[in-house]
Amino acid sequence: MKAIRRFTVRPVLPDTLRPLSDLARNLRWSWHEPTRELFAAVDPGNPPGRRGEDLDPVRLLGAVSATRLAALAADQDFLARLRAAAEDLHQYLHAPRWYQLHPEHDGELPAAVAYFSPEFGVTAALPQYSGGLGILAGDHLKAASDLGVPLVGVGLLYRHGYFRQSLSRDGWQQEHYPVLDPGEMPVELLRETDGTPARVTLALPGGRRLHAHVWTAQVGRVPLLMLDSDVEENAPGEREVTDRLYGGGSEHRLLQEMLLGIGGVRAVRTYCRLTGTPDPEVFHTNEGHAGFLGLERIRELAGEGVAFDAALETVRAGTVFTTHTPVPAGIDRFDRAQVARHLGEDGELPGVDVNRVLALGDETPLGGEPGLFNMAAMGLRLAQRANGVSTLHGTVSRAMFAGLWPGFDADEVPITSITNGVHAPTWTAPEVGRHRPAAEAGEPDDRELWELRRTLREQLVTEVRERVRASWRQRGAADAELGWTESVLDPDVLTIGFARRVPSYKRLTLMLRDPDRLRSLLLHPERPVQLVVAGKAHPADDGGKRLVRELVRFSDDPRVRHRIVFLPDYGMGMARRLYPGCDVWLNNPLRPLEACGTSGMKAALNGCLNLSVLDGWWDEWFAPDFGWAIPTADGAAAADEERRDDVEAAALYELIERRVAPRFYDRGADGVPARWTAMVRGTLNGLGPKVLADRMVREYVERLYAPAAGAHRSLDPDTARELADWKARVRAAWPAVAVGHVDAGEDLGDAELGATLAVRVRVTLGALRPEDVEVQAVAGRVDADDAIAAARTVSLKPAGGPDLDGQWPYEGSLTLDRTGPFGCTIRVLPAHPLLASPAELGLVTLPADTVGQGAGVLLR
Secondary structure (H helix, E strand, C coil), X not given: CCCCCCCCCCCCCCHHHCHHHHHHHEHHHHXXXXXXXXXXXXXXXXXXXXXXXXXXXXXXXXXXXXXXXXXXXXXXXXXXXXXXHHHHHHHHHHCCCHHHHCCCCCCCCCCCEEEECCCECCCCCCCECCCHHHHHHXXXXXXXXXXXXXXXXXXXXXXXXXXXXXXXXXXXXXXECCCCCHHHCCCEECECCCCCECEEEEEEHHHEEEEEEEEEEEECCEXXXXXXXXXXXXXXXXXXXXXXXXXXXXXXXXXXHHHHXXXXXXXXXXXXXXXXXXXXXXXXXXXXXXXXXHHHHHHHHHHCCCXXXXXXXXXXXXXXXXXXXXXXXXXXEEEHHHHHHHHCCXXXXXXXXXXXXXXXXXXXXXXXXXXXXXXXXXXXXXXXXXXXXXXXXXXXXXXXCHHHCCCCCHHHCCCEECCCCECXXXXXXXXXXXXXXXXXXXXXXXXXXXXXXXXXXXXXXXXXXXXXXXXXXXXXXXXXXXXXXXXXXXCCCEEEEEECCCCHHHCCCHHHCCHHHHHHHHCCCCCCEEEEEXXXXXXXXXXXXXHHHHHHHHXXXXXXXXXXXXXXXXXXXXXXXXXXXXXXXEECCCCCCCCCCCHHHHHHCCCCEEEEECCHHHHHHCCCCCEEEECCCCCHHHHCHHHHHHHHXXXXXXXXXXXXXXXXXXXXCCXXXXXXXXXXHHHHHHHHHHHXXXXXXXXXXXXXXXXXXXXXXXXXXXXXXXXXXXXXXXXXXXXXXXXXEEEECCCCCCXXXXXXXXXXXXXXXXXXXXXXXXXXXXXXXXXXXXXXXXXXXXEEEECCCCCCCCEEEEEEEEECCCCCCEEEEEEEEECCCCCCCCCCCCCCECCCCCCCCCCEEXXX
16 A cells, blocks of 8 residues: 655654754765764764765664664763764854954955855755756855855755666666655755744736745755745645756746746745844855846835836846856747746736846847847846856856947956866865875875775775666666676776766767777776766757767677776765776866866866866866866867867877876886876875865855945945936937047057057047046057957046037057057946946947047057
8 A cells, every 4th residue: 555645753862862963954964074974873884984875864863773772872982972073063053264254254245145056966865956057056055154154045945856867778868756755854844933834925827826835954054945836735736846856848947947036035035034144135146047036136126116227236236147058058048928927917026017027038139039038148137247167168158148248349248257166075085085184294105195096996996886786787687697797897997987967068978989999998908998987868858868878888798898887877976986986087078068067176186187178177277287188179170070079089099098098007116106196196286276165165255245245235225226327328328429539649650669659539428428438448469350359448538628519538548568460449438336347238339430540540
């Protein structure tokens, strides 16, 4: 018989063991090794130090026997460890940390920041993530906790998570969606003061309602709020809104994103009201999925009598938007009529002009379709500050979204970059962590480092053999057929790892481009290589599933199956073994389609060397001390997909055969590869500090959160209205702004390095005043088409009042600080002290003919 209702019955802990409950409910255990070891000791069958997905303290406490609890309550050694862990957690939660000790803590730093993301990868015990975006969000929360940043995370609670992956007999990916019971996860239901569940409600077309409860997970010092639509008050369709991550059709996704953005703001308000937490001054949306949060904040202000334009300025000032995609296809887009129906008078935002809302998502300036609503375009229009997630991705993003700032060169588009980082305590193996203090005390011994790497490789081999056997049993194999799995992988063979999601641009099967060549590398008699591969294709991506099957079929070949394996169901538990155990981490995306890619960072923290295309973070921090760069095709080879992949696969094989493997197997008389261990040491000491999430979060605080908080505080209702009115006045008057005669360089004679160039120009301002604009000379080296590169700007100053034609004189000087072809031009920009960037309004006036007489000057 099948139960019609499910309950979680928790044990009653003896008083002396009560701190175990607090330790289990705070997810700091997921990265705090002493606490993990304490819970491992609760169940002797769970070996201390185990970092796989088997450790889940909440489930563990729910299953432990009364006899075992009684024994622990009488174990003085265990109780001493428990008291120490509880005291350590209390100190961690309440002592001042970096943020509280920051010089600007009582000045510019925000009282609280709300961080919205559609997924969070905090621990395998809370499976609310699909890939890199969620893992990054989880690491952001953990690093914020470690630094003391007053962050509040906001997401959704998916009752089926993403999906669990297995393989059919012929290697086809199969998906499973186990039901997740919040009662068995490290979360608590947010309740009102009378004990009833706190509830968030959204209005839907046709008089329907979407209700959601709010679950909280405590990530160290940071609360994570997750909205759950599986509540009895909802109709069946609404109950399923939060059924699974990235599932369903367009309507389903739209409702998820409305609940995340609009409902998320309401959840934050409820949480702050109930807990006394300060209301956030800054709202950070991690990708466009949560972009509707800005509309909810505009609705809040409209309810206080603030007009749309003034509310928009207030919301923009305190909003940060992070884009993670380098291609338009990666952005969520909805039908405009669908959005209007859900956000209009019969929907969620009555009283807010739906046409103004639709204009925020207009993608036509980006070359998009007029009938679609673009979530990233809205995110950028609703945020005064935006960033990509690596230096290269910042460049790509500025070019991709340049249409929103017409008239500006791509490098002036106001999208900066903060390179992602990873949370070291989560991703560093305990053995590596214990090695670091010894290494810092003196130069680490090569043999010690080499033996550490072999220990980690051996642990991976053991784990892989267990997983391969389990996978083959799921595929229908009998135990009698699986004797060969005892020889899968070799702890003394060069081990290369590749694990990630399986969209086409990540090229899971590039390594199979020449199967014979790969086979020869795997079976080389003197310098063999072994590969550990894992990855999930999206359930709707049959192309990705075909790539998985192609890889699986190759790895099933009896000739090579001891040297290459595909591990199904890639997740955090597997990853924490995989990164430390590999010698080399492989990444071969199509450049520049990897926004950042953090898996290689996690590998580097464990002394694993990177072998990657120069994309994402590797383009920024590659050095020969840290690994190898896979050359990418250019010219005609890059234009032909087949030829491009042939060229880059051949380069990959060549690197492994000629450089990577020889260095690994180049042993000294003591059996240690000194040049290899030197690269491991260089990676740990030189690259490790750069890839940390602590560094990333500090940058967000100082470069984005603090300025956003300052801008938010500057905009009281009157100031916001004045700024909105000023922008409207400038936009209306801008067509009359013009650059007149330019006088520059006529009296210079022969131009020499260090000479000064006097610049005079007459500018028509129409209805505007000099205080409304900035007039600039823009100068730099010019190419054959007279385009200015690496431009620098000099502000010109008014040199009197307007003439009879209404033209204002401006003048200034330029220093000729570089040799070769040099040019300058003039431009006029809006200027206001509350603008975060001169390009913010997307308005600029240049000379009518930028190469005509009087429009600029070229010095050759």
